[in-house]
Amino acid sequence: MSTNADPIETLTTEQSWERLRTQELGRLVTHVGETIDIFPVNYAVDGDGILFRTAPGSKLFELTVNADVLFEVDHHTDTAAWSVIVRGHASALESDADVQRAEAAGLRPWIPTDKRVYVRIAPTSVSGRAFRRAPEPDRDGPQEY
Structure with missing residues (x-):
């Protein structure tokens, strides 16, 4: 991007x-x-979906009441940043074949807890934006219209 370019870029799917x-850390919104x-x-x-593991509790309960979720992942450096939002439906994997496939993804809990339930988010839409990070524009003097 040039210095005069829009600092926000819409990402393709x-x-x-x-x-x-x-990345490997995101935020699930229920x-x-x-x-x-x-x-x-x-x-x-996982192919065209997102996998995570969980245990019985509020997160899993909320997903069974309303499977519609948002999932957000972002990343930044000193000069650039991006954010991706996945809208979709979350469901616990139940078949042996689905669980075996999920286990092959190598997904492990970050903390030593027993999380035996695999959940897959099937996206209905994926959107993202990238940002060029730079100092704030000068507020003094003539402004462009």
Whole structure:
């Protein structure tokens, strides 16, 4: 990007998936009634979906009440940043074949807890934006219109 270019770039779906594949920590947003929760989860990209592991508790309960979720991943350096949002439906994997495939993804809990339930987010949309980071524009003097 040139210095005069828009500091915000809309990512294509493929560019968004490329960025999702580079990270392993995201935020899961659930919505049940008037309650909106956000949970940090480590994850893996599985083909055209997102996998994470969990245990019985509020997160899994909320997903069974309302499977519609948002999943957000971002990353930044001193000069650039990006954010990708996945909208989709989350469901616990139940078949042996699905669980075996998920186990092959190598997804392991970050903390020593027993998380035996694999959940897959099937995306309905994926969108992302990249940002050029730079100092704030000068506020004094003539402004462009």
